[in-house]
Amino acid sequence: MKKYDDQLLKFAITNNKLKMEIKLSDLAWLFRNSPDNVADDGEHEFCRVKRGENQAFTEEFVQMLMDEAPENGNDTRWGHMFEKIFQELRESGADFLKYYND
Numbered sequence: 001m002k003k004y005d006d007q008l009l010k011f012a013i014t015n016n017k018l019k020m021e022i023k024l025s026d027l028a029w030l031f032r033n034s035p036d037n038v039a040d041d042g043e044h045e046f047c048r049v050k051r052g053e054n055q056a057f058t059e060e061f062v063q064m065l066m067d068e069a070p071e072n073g074n075d076t077r078w079g080h081m082f083e084k085i086f087q088e089l090r091e092s093g094a095d096f097l098k099y100y101n102d
Contacts, residue, residue: 024054027061 004011008026012019028049031037039046049057069080089097 024058027058028054031057 002013008022008030010021012021032045032048037046037048038044065078066076069075069077072080075083
């Protein structure tokens with residue numbers, strides 16, 4: 001198993017699975033510290049997750065990940081995020097990819 005533990009979102013790769021994990025408090029922290037979470041005065045945060053509401057916040061976050069992507073109604077939000085990375089990988093010419101012309 002290969003682990004990547006140096007960021008808030010942790011990854012583990014087994015023989016047949018990719019596991020992604022984040023603490024609920026870290027997800028709420030990311031939301032609070034988002035560059036777009038700024039009040040009109042430019043000095044304070046616009047909003048934050050209420051104390052004790054990390055579970056409810058995360059449930060809504062996951063529901064939104066599973067919703068249709070606003071940019072592409074034929075895809076989920078998480079699928080759309082993956083597609084952006086897949087496109088970069090296709091264009092990378094990485095040795096682990098076999099291209100049609102190979």
